[in-house]
Amino acid sequence: MALPTFEPVHTARLTIRPVRADDLPDLLAVNGDDAVTHFLPYASWTSLDDGTAWLARMQALAAAGTGTQLAIEQRADGRVLGGVLLFNFNEGSARIELGYVLGRAHWRQGVAREAITAVCDQAFGALGIRRIEAEVNPDNHASNALLKRIGFAHEGRARQRWVAKGQTYDTNLYGCLASEWQPGLGAAPPA
Numbered sequence: 001m002a003l004p005t006f007e008p009v010h011t012a013r014l015t016i017r018p019v020r021a022d023d024l025p026d027l028l029a030v031n032g033d034d035a036v037t038h039f040l041p042y043a044s045w046t047s048l049d050d051g052t053a054w055l056a057r058m059q060a061l062a063a064a065g066t067g068t069q070l071a072i073e074q075r076a077d078g079r080v081l082g083g084v085l086l087f088n089f090n091e092g093s094a095r096i097e098l099g100y101v102l103g104r105a106h107w108r109q110g111v112a113r114e115a116i117t118a119v120c121d122q123a124f125g126a127l128g129i130r131r132i133e134a135e136v137n138p139d140n141h142a143s144n145a146l147l148k149r150i151g152f153a154h155e156g157r158a159r160q161r162w163v164a165k166g167q168t169y170d171t172n173l174y175g176c177l178a179s180e181w182q183p184g185l186g187a188a189p190p191a
Contacts, residue, residue: 002065003089003096004127009118009127012141014111015073016118019058019083023071024051030068031105038100039140041164072102072115075136081106084119094130096123107142114184117150117186124178131178144172150186 008017019027030036031045031054045051051115058069066179067087071080082102089096098119123129133151148154152174161171 003068003086003093006068006070006086006119006122007126009122010075011114011118013075014081014115014118015075016070016084016115017073018062019055019069020070021052021055023073024048024055026073028053030080030082030101031102033106036101039137039143041162043165050072058085065089067096070119072111081111081127082115084115086119086123094128096129096132098132098134105174112146113150117148120150120181120186121183124181125183129178132176134174136174138170138172147174150176151180156169 006018006087025048025080028045028048028051031042031051034044037044058067061067061069067085067090070084072082072084072085073080082100085099086096087099096118100112100116102115106112120132123132132152134147134157136147138144138157144154153176155173155175158171158173160168162169
């Protein structure tokens with residue numbers, strides 16, 4: 001069975017919805033920034049062609065039923081500020097992985113927290129997900145802190161887990177369970 005459809009969600013400042021082709025110019029500004037992609041496993045986009053190739057991969061993921069790429073849209077002006085990816089859906093375990101990216105101009109304003117909390121609300125609710133996992137480069141202090149703030153448990157560190165951009169690096173492993181999650185609030189910090 002495929003991952004259920006993610007219906008758009010609205011927060012005070014944002015709409016989180018499936019990505020569209022007309023989002024690519026805004027996403028080029030996000031993913032074309034080396035500071036934004038520094039800790040991500042892909043090179044910065046250099047053109048809309050990079051975005052078009054990426055969108056084809058995201059559409060294939062959705063068609064396979066194993067994930068969905070979401071856009072973080074600013075409600076005030078409709079501009080796309082970043083994205084949230086739900087991927088590697090495992091139906092039997094009701095488990096999925098989480099990834100996200102946000103344009104640098106919106107860092108440290110609570111935008112990522114607002115978006116990820118809304119996505120987790122829907123994943124644990126309407127989508128019936130039991131467990132959400134995330135992997136983060138240990139040097140990405142902001143992302144590690146964000147996951148802890150919304151109640152993801154740090155479950156360990158995988159040594160030399162990935163090779164990307166010519167570098168081998170560890171990842172911190174995080175998980176959150178539906179039974180721990182409080183819609184709109186996140187999870188209570190693990191004991």
